[in-house]
Amino acid sequence: MTVRTGGQRLSVERLTVLYDAQCSLCVHLRQWLMKQRRLVPLDLVPAASEEARRRFPGLDHAATLDEITVIGDRGQIYRGTDAWIVCLWALAEHRPRSHWLATPAGRPFARATVLAAAKYRSLTATPCGSGDSACTVPGSGD
Numbered sequence: 001m002t003v004r005t006g007g008q009r010l011s012v013e014r015l016t017v018l019y020d021a022q023c024s025l026c027v028h029l030r031q032w033l034m035k036q037r038r039l040v041p042l043d044l045v046p047a048a049s050e051e052a053r054r055r056f057p058g059l060d061h062a063a064t065l066d067e068i069t070v071i072g073d074r075g076q077i078y079r080g081t082d083a084w085i086v087c088l089w090a091l092a093e094h095r096p097r098s099h100w101l102a103t104p105a106g107r108p109f110a111r112a113t114v115l116a117a118a119k120y121r122s123l124t125a126t127p128c129g130s131g132d133s134a135c136t137v138p139g140s141g142d
Contacts, residue, residue: 012072012074014040014073015086016044016055016056017033017042017083018052018070019044019068019070020065021046026068036093040089047064047069048065052064063079067114067118068083068087069072070083076135084114085101088101
């Protein structure tokens with residue numbers, strides 16, 4: 001995958017996937033990603049953790065808890081559907097499918113998958129901020 005920046009093409013050589021370590025689906029997908037043969041190295045880092053804040057100080061870390069965020073080694077940021085497609089692109093077995101999912105014909109299927117995961121997550125996640133308790137961010141020391 002290459003990204004155009006100011007007329008220059010930048011290849012992606014490493015990706016960091018920020019995932020919600022408090023979400024069972026996110027943790028499952030993290031484990032699944034780690035078992036796949038990768039064409040591009042993936043660093044899987046809990047979203048909004050100390051490690052994520054250290055690596056990406058200018059990022060809106062609260063937003064990374066709301067949707068999957070993937071960051072390329074050249075500063076590219078992918079969120080939601082694009083993030084899921086780029087994760088598949090990094091995997092040997094799923095790269096051809098990622099190319100199709102990025103097309104106008106395939107994109108609705110990728111979007112539907114991301115929306116289904118978000119719905120599942122909303123139904124299974126512990127509610128945040130109810131009463132006097134608030135959600136803690138992994139590694140925040142709260």
